[in-house]
Amino acid sequence: MDAMSAQVTVMPSGHRFSIESTDTILQAALRAGIPLNYGCSSGNCGDCLARLVSGEVSKLCPHDFRVKEADKAKGALLMCAYTAVGDIVIEARVAGADDIPQQTISTRVKAVEPINAQILALHLMTPRSQRLRFLAGQSVRLASGGAEGEYYIASCPCEDRHIELHVRHDQQAFAERAFTALAKEDVVTLTGPQGDFVIKLDSRRPIIFVAWDDGFAPIKSLIQHAMSLDVAESMHLYWLSDALGHYQENYVRSLSDALDDFEYKMMATDADPAELAGRVLAAHPDLTRCDIYAAGPAAFLDSLRAGALARNLSILGWHQEVM
Template sequence: MTHRIRIADSDHAFDAEEGESVIDAALRAGLMLPYSCRSGTCGTCMGDVVEGSIAYPDGLPPAIDSQQDSAGKALFCQARPASDLVIRVAEVRDAGDIRPRRLPARVEHIEECAPDVRRLFLKLPRDKRLPFLAGQYIDFLLRGGQRRSFSLANAPHDDERLELHIRHLPGGVFSGHVFNDMREGALLRFEGPLGNFFLREDSDRPMILMGGGTGFAPIKGIIEHALYIGVDRPMHIYWGARARQDLYLDHLPREWAEQHPHITYTPVLSEPAESDGWTGATGFVHRQVVEDHPGLGGFDVYMSGPPPMINAARQAFTDAGLPADRLYYDSFEAAPE
């Protein structure tokens, strides 16, 4: 049995499956409601039940008392609809609606993806979760007040662990630590989520998503989120790298393109090795985008990667007719040492 949930004072509604919490159902529908711990201990997700009734699987959660419950308040991370509902809660409409926080995290797993790329998986404390929009980033807090920024590569619904793609930069303080000294179980501190690079869900325009190097990380998160919420408008993924080994998760976009007819994938190598046996696109990735789409006026373009790629692409895409307000980007600036 499913129950229909409508958000008061908005045109948003979604369905919850039997036994599914309101927060989980909203996330599955692509709506972001406030939450933090998702265990009923922080109270961030509290809102009002305007119509209908809810139930808790294990009695009242710690962050709500009987008086609040009687007054129609509810913790939506734990509340299960017992009927159709009308609720009142502040939706997260854009990145400004999410307040960055400072949190600890443990390194749960380190995966070698390429000679100079590591995939880092972080686990938050048991009573903490990080609400974020697909494509945002976090800042690791280092000694001496230094920070290092890395994009989240997972989608918001898949928040059991945080995924980051770390490229080894010569002389890099944090990346050098990741490659040479970091071990699973290490404790880190970070602040986030940050940034305005995220999927605009209210658009119906076809999308071009372009990543350079580890700029694939936020593109991955955006695509996984789009697939999860059922976005079916055309998506053309471009991934630019030097050689074949630098397409460190190449199987993922290939699988997306094979499984979803509205997704196209074009990898582009700027310096393929002779041993690569490369027969695909070569050169600069932004030039391949314009070659394939000489008129960009009807697109939304998302791109992330190193500043030279971003700057060159901005000019090229503008020349190809892309409106400035339809270009969303995240420039991977190297931090000064």
């Protein structure tokens, strides 16, 4: 039987995503990068309870959690058990950073991708039945062979079981192991996620992303998430680096080639923080309708924030991660 595609609209957030008749509402939402709230994903906990506002659904998976008859009559359904029959509107809660529980997952190395002497991209796969719940911009703790380290996730939550991290050859024990011993199929235990440097879902405005060195990892995740959610009117990326280099410049260029509303500028860290902040903001005299997401050292972020607020950025439009 061919899978049929329909549209799901989520209230009150207004998110929309496509769903095929072979997917549960939850599976389709997560694939689209929309972090609807859930727990077990297998019909046991009730955390994915939503309300059907309009349209028709059908049960795809059995579930042990009992939805009260009175609630069912009002449209209550488990998103991990039902699919849509045609276009539907549901009322459901979108998870924030505080809603996501700490998880410990045994992953396998899919690839260790050396990029230069200072940085490698580590690709991990979670087990088939277990995906990591996280929001773009968050970090996790990695452990392997007694070595540990903390890293930002560089991939999108919409990527199902694949997780990309950028490992810098620094003092962390995990970095030494990653550069010298880690190989395909090795087990890496992942604990997390941590952090609240996450995309704001309730506004659709131009977004300026600013990354310093490997601050590009959380910024890359945020860019991919913003793309999958279609929450940005336009996107500008400024990537400042000297020591590590712009190690995924080809990827950034491919985004610029593919998207009409994505611009980027690679910059050197060859001046003091105030001067660099001024260069980033030079093309943006009025930031009234913008959000800025910036990851880098504190002195630079302080200068950038001061300059942005002086150009009318709302204090609610400033999002930073000190690295």
